[in-house]
Amino acid sequence: MKSLQEQIAGLDVMLTARLGGASISLQPIPGSVPVIQVVIGGREELPIFITASEAQTLCICYLWTEAEVRGETRTELLEALLDLNPSIPLSSFGRVNEHYVLFGALAADARVEDIAHDVAALSDNALDALDALAHYLN
Amino acid sequence: MSVIGKMLTLLRGSARELGESVVDANATRIYEQEIIDARNAILKAKSELTGVMAKEMQSAREIERIRAEALRLEDLALEALGKGKEALAEEVAVKIAETEQQLEEQSRVHADYALQVGKLKDLIKSAEAKVREHEREVAIARTTESVYKATRSISDNIGASGSKLLNARESLDRIKRRHEELADRMAAAESLDKETGTRALEIKLAEAGIGGDAERARRVMERIRARKTDAEGQ
Incomplete structure (x- = not known):
C-alpha cells in the first residue's frame, strides 16, 4: 500500500488549478497516524486535513467546537446539519470529540485527482456552511 | 447488537473523553483471530464439500446402475416364465429381491450425502457472513481509532506551534x-x-x-x- 504522501503526490498543483490559482501548502502533521495539512491561500483559517486508514482516506475540515454552539438553538443546529447532509455535494457534517467537522470520505486507494476534487469541494462547502450557520454560534 | 450500535455505546460512554482509546485493542485482535479462523474453516469446508459432492454423484450413478440391473433381471425372469422355466424364474426373482435391497441401501447413502452437502453449504454461508461482519467491525473500529488519533495529532500540533484554532x-x-x-x-x-x-x-x-x-x-x-x-x- 502506498504511503499517504505518495498517494497525494501532485495534489498542490491540481488544487491550485481547481481553486483559481490559489496558493496551496501541504504540511505533514507529526503523530501516530498519517495526517497532511492542506492550507489554501485566502482561506488560511480553514485548513483541510487529509488522513488515511486501512479502510478509507478522509478529508476533514474542523468547523467549530461544542463550546461555540449557542445553547438555546443547539437542537435547531443539529437538525439543520442532518437536513443539509444529503444535499451537500461530497461533504458530510460530523463530530469528533468536541469538534464539529465537515468531511469527505474516499476509498483507501483513491486517486490524487479524486482527492483534489474532494478537498476543493470541502473547502468551498466549509466556507459556505460557516457563513450559513454562523448565527447558531457564539 | 449491530457494529454501529456498539460503536455508539462506546462513543457515548466514558471512552469518549479518552478519544483514541475508544477502541478496545484486545477486542480488535480477537476479531482478527476470528476472521482468520473463520477463513480457515471456510477453506476446509469447501474442500470437504467437493469430496462429498463427488461421492453424491457417484452414488447417483450407482442407483441408476442398480435400477437398470433390476429391469434387466425382470425381463430375464419374464422370459424364463414364458418358456415355462418356473424354477429358473424364481432363482432370478431372488436375485431381483437382492438388487432391490441394494437399491434401498444406496438410496439411503445418497440421501446422507445430499444432507451433508446441504449442511456444508450452510456452514460456509454462515462462516462467510461472520467474516464479513467481523471485517466490518474491525474496519469501523480502526477507522474510528484513526480519526480520533488524527484529531489528537492536529490539536497537539496546533497547541505546540503556539497558534491556536480560531473560533x-x-x-x-x-x-x-x-x-x-x-x-x-x-x-x-x-x-x-x-x-x-x-x-x-x-x-x-x-x-x-x-x-x-x-x-x-x-x-x-x-x-x-x-x-x-x-x-x-x-
Whole structure:
C-alpha cells in the first residue's frame, strides 16, 4: 500500500488549478497516524486535513467546537446539519470529540485527482456552511 | 447488537473523553483471530464439500446402475416364465429381491450425502457472513481509532506551534475581510486606471475633439467638400 504522501503526490498543483490559482501548502502533521495539512491561500483559517486508514482516506475540515454552539438553538443546529447532509455535494457534517467537522470520505486507494476534487469541494462547502450557520454560534 | 450500535455505546460512554482509546485493542485482535479462523474453516469446508459432492454423484450413478440391473433381471425372469422355466424364474426373482435391497441401501447413502452437502453449504454461508461482519467491525473500529488519533495529532500540533484554532466566527470574518479587501483593491485599480491610465488620456483628447472619432469625422467632411468643389468645377 502506498504511503499517504505518495498517494497525494501532485495534489498542490491540481488544487491550485481547481481553486483559481490559489496558493496551496501541504504540511505533514507529526503523530501516530498519517495526517497532511492542506492550507489554501485566502482561506488560511480553514485548513483541510487529509488522513488515511486501512479502510478509507478522509478529508476533514474542523468547523467549530461544542463550546461555540449557542445553547438555546443547539437542537435547531443539529437538525439543520442532518437536513443539509444529503444535499451537500461530497461533504458530510460530523463530530469528533468536541469538534464539529465537515468531511469527505474516499476509498483507501483513491486517486490524487479524486482527492483534489474532494478537498476543493470541502473547502468551498466549509466556507459556505460557516457563513450559513454562523448565527447558531457564539 | 449491530457494529454501529456498539460503536455508539462506546462513543457515548466514558471512552469518549479518552478519544483514541475508544477502541478496545484486545477486542480488535480477537476479531482478527476470528476472521482468520473463520477463513480457515471456510477453506476446509469447501474442500470437504467437493469430496462429498463427488461421492453424491457417484452414488447417483450407482442407483441408476442398480435400477437398470433390476429391469434387466425382470425381463430375464419374464422370459424364463414364458418358456415355462418356473424354477429358473424364481432363482432370478431372488436375485431381483437382492438388487432391490441394494437399491434401498444406496438410496439411503445418497440421501446422507445430499444432507451433508446441504449442511456444508450452510456452514460456509454462515462462516462467510461472520467474516464479513467481523471485517466490518474491525474496519469501523480502526477507522474510528484513526480519526480520533488524527484529531489528537492536529490539536497537539496546533497547541505546540503556539497558534491556536480560531473560533469559527473569527475565521469566517477574517476570510470575508480578506475577500472584501481583494475586491476593494481590484475596484481601486480599475478606477485608478480610469483617472491616470491611457484610457483617461484618450477620454480627455476625445472631449477636446482631438484624435479618434473626432478626427475621423473631420477628415470625412473634408473629403466630401473636396468632391463638391470638383463637381462644381466641371
